[in-house]
Amino acid sequence: MGFVYICQKIDVVKTVGFYTLGCKMNYAETETLSRKMKDAGFQQVKFTDEADYYVVNSCSVTESANKKSRQAIRGAHRRNPNALIIVVGCYAQLKPKEIADIDGVALVLGVKEKFNIVDRIREYEMCGCAVQQVSAIDEVNDFSYAYSCSERTRAFLKVQDGCNYRCSYCTIPLARGKSRNPSIQSLVKQAEEISSRGVKEIVLSGINIGDFGQSTGETFFDLIRALAKVSGIERYRISSIEPNLLTSEVIDFVAQSNVFMPHFHIPLQCGCDEVLRLMRRRYNTDFFRKKIEEVRAKIPDAFIGMDVMVGSMGETDEYFRKSYDFVKSLGVSFVHVFTYSEREQTDALKIKPHVQESVRTARSVELHALSEQMHQEFYKKFDGQIRPVLIETRMRDGYQVGFTDNYIRVQTKIPYNAHNQIVTVKLQYKNGIMYGELPTEQ
Ligand code: SF4
Numbered sequence: 001m002g003f004v005y006i007c008q009k010i011d012v013v014k015t016v017g018f019y020t021l022g023c024k025m026n027y028a029e030t031e032t033l034s035r036k037m038k039d040a041g042f043q044q045v046k047f048t049d050e051a052d053y054y055v056v057n058s059c060s061v062t063e064s065a066n067k068k069s070r071q072a073i074r075g076a077h078r079r080n081p082n083a084l085i086i087v088v089g090c091y092a093q094l095k096p097k098e099i100a101d102i103d104g105v106a107l108v109l110g111v112k113e114k115f116n117i118v119d120r121i122r123e124y125e126m127c128g129c130a131v132q133q134v135s136a137i138d139e140v141n142d143f144s145y146a147y148s149c150s151e152r153t154r155a156f157l158k159v160q161d162g163c164n165y166r167c168s169y170c171t172i173p174l175a176r177g178k179s180r181n182p183s184i185q186s187l188v189k190q191a192e193e194i195s196s197r198g199v200k201e202i203v204l205s206g207i208n209i210g211d212f213g214q215s216t217g218e219t220f221f222d223l224i225r226a227l228a229k230v231s232g233i234e235r236y237r238i239s240s241i242e243p244n245l246l247t248s249e250v251i252d253f254v255a256q257s258n259v260f261m262p263h264f265h266i267p268l269q270c271g272c273d274e275v276l277r278l279m280r281r282r283y284n285t286d287f288f289r290k291k292i293e294e295v296r297a298k299i300p301d302a303f304i305g306m307d308v309m310v311g312s313m314g315e316t317d318e319y320f321r322k323s324y325d326f327v328k329s330l331g332v333s334f335v336h337v338f339t340y341s342e343r344e345q346t347d348a349l350k351i352k353p354h355v356q357e358s359v360r361t362a363r364s365v366e367l368h369a370l371s372e373q374m375h376q377e378f379y380k381k382f383d384g385q386i387r388p389v390l391i392e393t394r395m396r397d398g399y400q401v402g403f404t405d406n407y408i409r410v411q412t413k414i415p416y417n418a419h420n421q422i423v424t425v426k427l428q429y430k431n432g433i434m435y436g437e438l439p440t441e442q
Contacts, residue, residue, distance in 0.1 A: 015043050016042045016045070017076070018034055022090065023205075024156045024203065032147070037053075050083075055088065056087045060095070062338075062339075065091070097132065111135070114144075146158040154201040161180055164179045166280060167281060168279055169346055170346065171344075179208055195231065220241075234390075235261050241265070263405075263407045268307065270308065270315065271327045275312060278314040285326055302406060310367055391419055400417075425439075
């Protein structure tokens with residue numbers, strides 16, 4: 001009886017606003033939740049509007065992410081004290097009770113429960129009592145498909161979830177569960193669906209995508225070879241891949257592919273071997289350097305980004321200096337700098353010394369400056385080159401903006417609306433901005 005009611009479309013149109021924090025996976029999953037709710041008859045409104053329901057897809061990567069998640073929940077409750085707030089995401093999985101105690105929260109759904117959001121709402125409407133439904137993370141085995149399309153030019157396709165690694169500072173395995181993936185065949189179907197919506201670029205997303213195949217015995221290399229054949233998708237990017245899982249065959253494949261872009265993001269986390277050991281990362285600086293050299297030798301124009309964490313437990317001044325010098329010596333295209341934040345239930349809490357907040361901030365500022373310098377150096381190298389740009393947005397001053405194959409942001413004046421088209425431009429670097437000039441025959 002209840003099931004029949006759950007599956008019916010609602011009679012009165014109810015509105016829902018979504019708010020997403022954290023990584024691209026969360027954004028992809030929010031879009032999937034929104035599609036499910038729209039299919040069930042809900043009308044999506046802005047999160048800043050007054051709505052009947054609010055869904056907060058939370059993040060817990062740092063304490064500040066937890067705080068922002070709480071702020072979003074409180075903001076929604078202030079906007080409409082009668083609204084029902086549903087909280088999903090990593091923070092919901094890790095701290096359901098803490099979230100359920102916030103005023104206005106009706107449902108807290110864990111990793112396993114969140115994609116049944118419509119059924120859970122119907123159950124709530126019948127019983128009227130606040131519910132936490134969060135399964136123990138080691139019971140989570142299923143994979144939920146998700147993709148998001150930004151500006152209708154680029155989609156983030158979730159190809160893998162969870163992680164079997166146990167980096168000492170990280171709670172992601174506790175929030176997302178073990179590494180798992182669907183079949184390549186089913187992901188090809190997802191890519192075809194994205195293509196049918198007119199999207200030209202897909203970013204392959206996951207928690208540890210190089211580990212693809214734990215559920216199916218397939219490999220990440222098999223996956224990219226299959227996806228490369230999907231018609232209509234002209235560009236793929238690999239969001240982030242652990243250095244020890246970025247194999248030579250993957251690099252060789254990207255080097256010869258017309259659709260896999262010369263763009264890598266490889267998390268280093270620290271450029272000091274002593275700290276890498278404390279972090280329980282699965283490589284050392286020597287291995288990492290060789291990996292970067294291999295990418296450069298095979299794909300000289302590749303954009304290479306990396307993550308570096310500052311202020312982690314055990315990162316003395318000397319170790320930070322070593323890390324900084326190592327990062328500088330690599331001369332990559334960009335560094336995504338993270339500041340370490342203590343997370344409950346992690347082994348890193350036992351490591352000494354702790355780094356003072358002020359020192360963490362100073363290290364972050366120093367590394368951001370280095371990243372900016374390297375980013376600009378990378379841009380300057382391509383001044384005067386001709387490269388393809390996928391146009392994504394239009395600025396108020398008339399410039400159309402997009403990215404080159406090797407991830408240079410370009411703004412260009414085009415006498416027609418080139419949204420979602422790949423145009424070839426001559427790059428011109430000026431005062432930190434890359435402009436693109438159309439060759440005269442276009
Ligand atoms: S590889 Fe390490 S840092 Fe990345 S999700 Fe897994 S445990 Fe966390």
